[in-house]
Amino acid sequence: MANLTKSQLEKLKQKLLDRQRVLVGEVREKREQAATEGNEDAMGGVGDAGDESVLRMNTDLEIQEAGRDMEELNAIDAALRRMEDGSYGDCEACGQDIGFPRLEAQPTATRCIQDQEKFEKTFATRSTPTL
Numbered sequence: 001m002a003n004l005t006k007s008q009l010e011k012l013k014q015k016l017l018d019r020q021r022v023l024v025g026e027v028r029e030k031r032e033q034a035a036t037e038g039n040e041d042a043m044g045g046v047g048d049a050g051d052e053s054v055l056r057m058n059t060d061l062e063i064q065e066a067g068r069d070m071e072e073l074n075a076i077d078a079a080l081r082r083m084e085d086g087s088y089g090d091c092e093a094c095g096q097d098i099g100f101p102r103l104e105a106q107p108t109a110t111r112c113i114q115d116q117e118k119f120e121k122t123f124a125t126r127s128t129p130t131l
């Protein structure tokens with residue numbers, strides 16, 4: 001466990017739980033929206049092709065957003081689990097303390113700032129097509 005005081009840990013846990021509540025609400029709303037749109041689509045019959053493609057684009061965007069929300073929810077779950085098992089706040093790459101200021105800014109962080117930068121560089125390099 002990183003060198004966090006009880007009150008720091010409580011504060012971070014509260015942040016995670018608050019964010020979790022917001023995200024769960026958003027995901028639920030999007031699901032309901034998608035369900036309503038689906039029904040309208042089924043009942044409304046055939047619109048013209050233009051309408052349909054706009055609707056499809058919106059739905060794709062919503063699915064993408066919902067996917068990001070789900071990813072963040074998973075990250076929050078994982079952070080709460082790490083709080084339970086005592087590994088919260090430790091960098092998963094080097095094992096050093098991530099540090100409270102960084103965790104306060106990003107309570108789901110799993111790496112210290114140096115390792116996060118390394119990771120992002122590696123990731124960026126990997127996603128660039130090499131010829």
Ligand SMILES: [Zn+2]
Pocket residue numbers: 091092093094095096111112113114115
């Ligand atoms: Zn590290």
